[in-house]
Amino acid sequence: MDRRILEQARAMLENITPMNRDCGRICGAACCKPDEDGRGGVFLFPGEEELVGGEWATVTRLENGPGLMLACDGTCERAKRPLGCMIFPLTPEIDGEGRVSMRFDVRARPLCPLLRNGLMGLRADFRKTAEQAMRLIASDPEGLAFLREWEALERQYDFKL
Ligand code: SF4
Numbered sequence: 684m685d686r687r688i689l690e691q692a693r694a695m696l697e698n699i700t701p702m703n704r705d706c707g708r709i710c711g712a713a714c715c716k717p718d719e720d721g722r723g724g725v726f727l728f729p730g731e732e733e734l735v736g737g738e739w740a741t742v743t744r745l746e747n748g749p750g751l752m753l754a755c756d757g758t759c760e761r762a763k764r765p766l767g768c769m770i771f772p773l774t775p776e777i778d779g780e781g782r783v784s785m786r787f788d789v790r791a792r793p794l795c796p797l798l799r800n801g802l803m804g805l806r807a808d809f810r811k812t813a814e815q816a817m818r819l820i821a822s823d824p825e826g827l828a829f830l831r832e833w834e835a836l837e838r839q840y841d842f843k844l
């Protein structure tokens with residue numbers, strides 16, 4: 684996808700967080716905790732592998748995923764974290780016309796205390812900026828295809844829960 688769009692989306696969210704204070708202090712940064720294999724994972728947007736990661740990260744391609752996945756050990760360089768981490772606990776939802784809105788990520792259900800207060804409990808500028816950034820991504824054909832594939836995978840996962 685157009686790298687300028689990806690960089691712009693990342694820049695929009697770089698310094699905006701779901702709460703005014705560090706929400707990781709509430710939950711012990713539960714969403715960054717490694718899984719049972721000792722690692723966590725987040726899908727990378729098309730071309731994002733050139734902008735993220737470092738020695739603390741491993742990037743792999745999953746057979747049944749929309750692209751590459753970055754795994755970390757629960758620590759990272761903040762400026763080089765994936766866009767998927769920047770929008771969490773939200774995830775984009777795409778309608779038939781390609782319009783984007785935001786909802787809670789199904790992976791947040793078991794671990795994120797912010798779900799208790801619903802979407803309105805999140806900072807309004809975080810919600811709005813996350814949505815604007817995902818709309819920007821969806822303006823790129825490859826970005827929109829990625830969002831659709833990611834959402835389809837999330838729905839399968841949601842169905843299993
Ligand atoms: S699990 Fe939720 S509250 Fe905890 S760090 Fe992640 S987004 Fe913040």
Ligand code: SF4
Binds near residue numbers: 715716755756758759
């Ligand atoms: S890359 Fe950073 S923000 Fe993303 S899960 Fe790992 S430690 Fe958390």
